[in-house]
Amino acid sequence: MNLKNANLAINGGKPIRKKPWPVHETIGKEEIAAAVKVLEGGRLSLFEGNYFAEEPFSFYGGPFVQKLEKKWAQYYGVKHAISVNSATSALYAATGALGIGPGDEVIVSPFTMSASAICVLIYNAIPIFADIEEDTFNLDPKSIEKRITERTKAIVIIHIMGHPADMDSIMSLAKKYNIAVIEDCAQAHGAIYKNKDVGTIGDIGVFSLNVNKTIQVGEGGVLTTNNDELALRLQLIRNHGEVVADQMNYENINNIIGYNYRMCEVEAAMAIEQLKKLKHYNEVRVELAGYLTEKLSQFDGIVTPFVSKGCTHVHYVYGMKFDSKKTGVSRDMFCQALCAEGIPVFQGYSKPLYLQQLYQKRVGYGGRGCPFNCQHYKKEISYKKGLCPTAERIYDEEFFGFEYIKAPNTLEDMQDVARGFNKIFSHIEELRRL
Numbered sequence: 001m002n003l004k005n006a007n008l009a010i011n012g013g014k015p016i017r018k019k020p021w022p023v024h025e026t027i028g029k030e031e032i033a034a035a036v037k038v039l040e041g042g043r044l045s046l047f048e049g050n051y052f053a054e055e056p057f058s059f060y061g062g063p064f065v066q067k068l069e070k071k072w073a074q075y076y077g078v079k080h081a082i083s084v085n086s087a088t089s090a091l092y093a094a095t096g097a098l099g100i101g102p103g104d105e106v107i108v109s110p111f112t113m114s115a116s117a118i119c120v121l122i123y124n125a126i127p128i129f130a131d132i133e134e135d136t137f138n139l140d141p142k143s144i145e146k147r148i149t150e151r152t153k154a155i156v157i158i159h160i161m162g163h164p165a166d167m168d169s170i171m172s173l174a175k176k177y178n179i180a181v182i183e184d185c186a187q188a189h190g191a192i193y194k195n196k197d198v199g200t201i202g203d204i205g206v207f208s209l210n211v212n213k214t215i216q217v218g219e220g221g222v223l224t225t226n227n228d229e230l231a232l233r234l235q236l237i238r239n240h241g242e243v244v245a246d247q248m249n250y251e252n253i254n255n256i257i258g259y260n261y262r263m264c265e266v267e268a269a270m271a272i273e274q275l276k277k278l279k280h281y282n283e284v285r286v287e288l289a290g291y292l293t294e295k296l297s298q299f300d301g302i303v304t305p306f307v308s309k310g311c312t313h314v315h316y317v318y319g320m321k322f323d324s325k326k327t328g329v330s331r332d333m334f335c336q337a338l339c340a341e342g343i344p345v346f347q348g349y350s351k352p353l354y355l356q357q358l359y360q361k362r363v364g365y366g367g368r369g370c371p372f373n374c375q376h377y378k379k380e381i382s383y384k385k386g387l388c389p390t391a392e393r394i395y396d397e398e399f400f401g402f403e404y405i406k407a408p409n410t411l412e413d414m415q416d417v418a419r420g421f422n423k424i425f426s427h428i429e430e431l432r433r434l
């Protein structure tokens, strides 16, 4: 390498940007005031695992928890919103509420955060991975249909990176085969599918309020449903259901073994304020993503995020694909070069989940292969490499993402991103020689 003539930062040239990328700090004076109000009142949680709890304690939680749930349900136009302490807990509760258990199969994407599939194992059922779509990275309905068997009880849909999944096709499969649908909207608060909010189309919607999500309170989650029975079951699982079921004479106790998934009052009070800001935060993301797409789509070899007709993509991640044949460099080399320029991109996103040790070695609970070798299942399960070729190829070779398309970043920050791409494409020969 002739470093004398180096332009690219990866070769010792001057980077495009040295300024750090600001952290997504969504907490403002409204959240602080809301939290202080709770702290001053001194009641940090008013949940009790008791149907006959005495005021101010309640099986349904304290005033801020209940107010958040009311506001969330109104915002989404659903009958019930149920708060929990994370979206992971929400996914577990949703799987439990649907009555899923040993011997059942649940179809899930391999290209997602691990909890989207773990919720199935928690109830001793078997996650079955279907492949993803080439352009949206969401579950492909054609692949889902191929994986459906007489054991399939549910599909966990993830609206990955903020782009809605193909819900019309998925809901028609669900109807045809009598399968429940959980929507994991942890990355997609406010994403719209044909005039409907994601999280209101399937049987249960799951939202995250984790510190990294579009709106956040540190840790937290919310479930949505229009089904009264499911809402009650979610509340029971959240809060020591085995006790309360007896008190209520509730007899459908399959999976009602309870947890403590309860949200605290401080988080609930802050979440009420965060919800008011969701629209604003999404508008920022859509604006910044729009700018990037305009600038980056001109580069041959970069595929900017696809947006399906009738959908609003909320760009939790700005997810792109890289074509190494067209550019003559590998994706990983390209990403390293961009990072060296001060443009922090990441490659791959999620290793297809079935390639994790958990699935490869099938060690779940207790070291005897449970639940993969469950007596109620007794079926070959395939988690072989090659199971979901599109997800594997996109992870191995093509996908790369950028996550600073969010407040407080501005169009000026996006100009740096565009300059970084521009510089690398103008000196692509330098990279090819590396």
Ligand SMILES: *Cc1c(COP(=O)(O)O)cnc(C)c1O
Pocket: 085, 086, 087, 088, 089, 112, 113, 115, 116, 158, 184, 186, 187, 207, 208, 209, 210, 219, 220, 221
């Ligand atoms: C973040 C995330 C979760 C988990 O959310 P927590 O609130 O952190 O438990 C689940 N699914 C997806 C797709 C996520 O991105």
